[in-house]
Amino acid sequence: MQEEIRKSGIDVIGNIPWGTHFCQFYQTKKDLVDTLVPYFQAGLENNEYCIWVTADNLTVAEARKAMTKANKSFSAYVKKGQIEILPYTEWYLRDGSFDSERVLNGWVEKLNQALKKGYAGLRLTGNTLWLEKKDWRSFTDYEEAVNNVIGNYRMIALCTYSLDKCGAAEIVDVIRNHEFALIKQSGKWEIFESSRYKNTKEALRAARDKLAYLASFPAMNPMQVIEIDMAGKVKYCNDSTIKLFPAMMEKGIQHPYLIGLIEMARTHSLLKSGYFSRVVEVNGQFYEQLVYIVGDDKDIRIYGHDISEHKQAEDLLRETSNYLNNLLDYANAPIIVWDPHFRISRFNPAFERLTGFKSKDVLGLGLDILFPENKKVESMRQIRRTLSGERWEVVELPVLRVDGELRTVLWNSANVYDTDGKKIVATIAQGQDITERKLAEEAMKTSETKYRRLFEAAKDGILLLDADTGHIIDVNPYLVEMLGLPYREFIGKPLWELGYFRDIIASKANFLELQKSKYIRYEDLPLRTVDGREMKVEFVSNIYQVENNKIIQCNIRDITKRKLAEEEVNKLNEILKHRAAALEIANNELEAFAYSVSHDLRAPLRSMEGFSQALLEDCFDILNDECKDYLKRIQNSAELMAQLIDDMLRLSQITRVDMILNKVNLSEMAHTVAAKLKNNSPDRKITFEITAGLTAYGDGKLLSIALENLFGNALKFTGPVPEAHIEFGITENRGQKAYFVRDNGVGFDMTYANKLFKPFQRLHTIAEFPGTGIGLASVQRIIQRHGGKVWADGKVGEGAAFYFTLG
């Protein structure tokens, strides 16, 4: 065992035992030379077989040169065959590709050969410059394997890695698989130890040292100390062993504790001295055995100790590790782990689903791959804040799926510290896809804003009450202004305490009433504002449910203006009524007057006419023609006046009489009028052309009079014509539908058209055509009362047409 500690040759490292597996991160050729030359120098001086595997940045020739420069007797060692310097192509990539098993076995082979030749052990180095990315994984696995077994061999291994080729992740991998690393810091070489490794290895080494010490007291050794020969006979067994395994002496190598040992020993018989270790399970307990081949007889000495706890811990750890892995893999929550350099080291299936990325595609890549281009910097900044130790855990970040869709994810992250609790080894984060929730929130917010605006901007007062307590929950600005009370005076108060609405709800009792009825409406509620203004409002309340709460909403509308307007209207209506009544009275008086007047005016006319006639008859013989003519004129005048009186009376009646509106058949009416006229003028040749089916809505009596006048006129003015042709129908004139009466009479000059409808205006003398000129005035008045218009078209000698519309 005293051979176990060896000189490393490197100052900062000092002495190291067999089984040391360490690495160096170099940048320059000088780095390599500075380390490897003294390394191998020490090895050569201490009877160790040396193997130096080079790479392109420090070739075999260069290595040799460097060694020679340091030690003049180098060539002697070379001659002796103690050192091999070969390129990687002949070692790592011997068959063109890296084969982990081949290399591993190769080392052991070399060691065996060395030991056979009488060397103490094997000291080696390998430059990993040749490593491609595709080999990295398998090489790392290989390093791990080396790391696990090298403790059993008399070997010292130094692996050199180019810093230029290693990213942070690679460095971590490397360090993990070596006992320690040699790194240049500020120009000086420093040792960097993997803590996990260090602890375990140290523990184990401590255990072994303890063993070694205890081995010198086999009898009292609480460990198991057993010696067997190659034949399988148990030569010695200490007390502790017998206590533990009473049947040991008896069963020998058949004992479960020793089963398989001889075979293993033989397999490891290439070890002339030294030991190997194994773990056996006996009755559920685990024992680690250090097996030494000792003496010339090649006896096998076994030092064993119970590592059950340790094993359990290991198993537990493994179980836990499995459990955790399963947890991560099957968890519904997306979980991601990244290293202190923000490279993704774990990406569970849930996260794969979230992002569309496959775990294998993102492992080792920077965390920012998940974020959209324009948000990468910001997102990483927020993530970094987590790692800086600031006290916040949750952040919303945009995540860009591999298909381009943008999701919003809630990140909840936590740092994982090393066993000292000082350094962060990783960060684990859980993501939660809240895209839909965010959209809903937005929609909700928009909707809320919309309705909030409604509430705020409404031009009516709105009051919200809690339906159970009657307390005011909210009041809108309009009501605040209307009543002149500040907002805070409303909130939380029961409605009846406000006093404004005392008429509806003077007390809680009233409120309960209010609660029961779903809908209440007060049309005209008097209110008095804070500054004493009187106003009238309309109060409407109804009750509805919002989630689990019942709310009473009261809408209060200021109807003061409206009420005033209504009162105005009522007042005006009253005035109108009075006026109408007064008008009625005036009309009646007028009617009486007209009647009286016409009656009284007729009597003198009768006298005039009568006595003129008497004169004509009685004095026929003594009157000359001229006198007779005078008397005739007196008579005519009297008759004319009588006619005028009648016409005036009729015209005023048309204006005064109440219209009784009905659906009227104009065609039938026209036929009746036509028949009467025909009857009254049997000696005239008249043809009437009356369109059938003409109806209208109006006063039948008045319309009849109108038609009588129009037809009568037509008949009158067709007097000179041999055959009178009078038409009645409906047509389009002056851009609208109008009824018409057309004749083939003497027509009229359009120049005087505006005089046609004026009362007593005539376009001909009495001698030409009889009449007082009232007919068309009557027609116009009747048509006007129906809301229509009347107009005429005529040409002298070519007849006339009279058009009228009705409402």
Add this chain to the structure above:
Amino acid sequence: MEEKIILLVEDNPDDVTLTERALKKSHILNKLVVAKDGAEALDYILGTGNYSDRDMNSMPEVVLLDLKLPKIDGLEVLKRIRSDKRTKLLPVVILTSSKEENDLINGYTLGANSYIRKPVNFNQFVEAIHQLGLYWLVLNESPPMDTRKTNG
């Protein structure tokens, strides 16, 4: 033979003259009694006032009644005539210038037998009187009038 009397109730003297003339021209030679207002008309018909000693056995054959009368107007006279059992059936012809519908309705409602409008044209007036006379005095069967019977 008892003479058939015509009672003319008319306030306008011109109209009276003209009516007389018209009757003459129509060769109606019956006795014409003229009352110049409503009161006088009723006195005559009912045998009151100045005519209290009139022989009530001889009632007029027909009464030509104008509507616009002083003291008691025509429609009132008609009413009273119709309300007295003695004169209930007495033929009354309203002879007036009025064409007012109300007068027409009231006249008939109150029991006038006929309603004639006086034309301004005298010839037409003569013709109207002629027709009147012919009808009421010749053609028409006068209702029986037994004034001696006391209908209680």
